[in-house]
Amino acid sequence: MLYVAVRGRVQGVGFRWFVRERARSLGLRGWVRNRQDGSVEVLALGDDLALDKLREYLRSGPDGARVSDVEDQRTEPAVAALDPFGILK
Numbered sequence: 001m002l003y004v005a006v007r008g009r010v011q012g013v014g015f016r017w018f019v020r021e022r023a024r025s026l027g028l029r030g031w032v033r034n035r036q037d038g039s040v041e042v043l044a045l046g047d048d049l050a051l052d053k054l055r056e057y058l059r060s061g062p063d064g065a066r067v068s069d070v071e072d073q074r075t076e077p078a079v080a081a082l083d084p085f086g087i088l089k
Contacts, residue, residue, distance in 0.1 A: 009064075
């Protein structure tokens with residue numbers, strides 16, 4: 001399981017769409033959503049190699065994004081994984 005908060009300039013730059021498309025291409029289940037604090041929260045479930053690749057994508061993000069941190073979350077996600085990977089509002 002990959003459950004992280006992505007910080008930096010990650011809202012208003014197509015970050016959620018970017019994550020959804022990459023996660024689906026990797027065959028992952030889960031979701032992505034904006035947080036009120038300006039970060040983006042990501043839950044992904046699947047193959048370890050695919051999760052590692054998604055983490056790499058999260059570190060760079062789409063054009064226009066500036067990722068400062070990908071922080072592992074220590075709590076359990078409040079929402080179950082979606083299949084296919086989706087965007088939560």
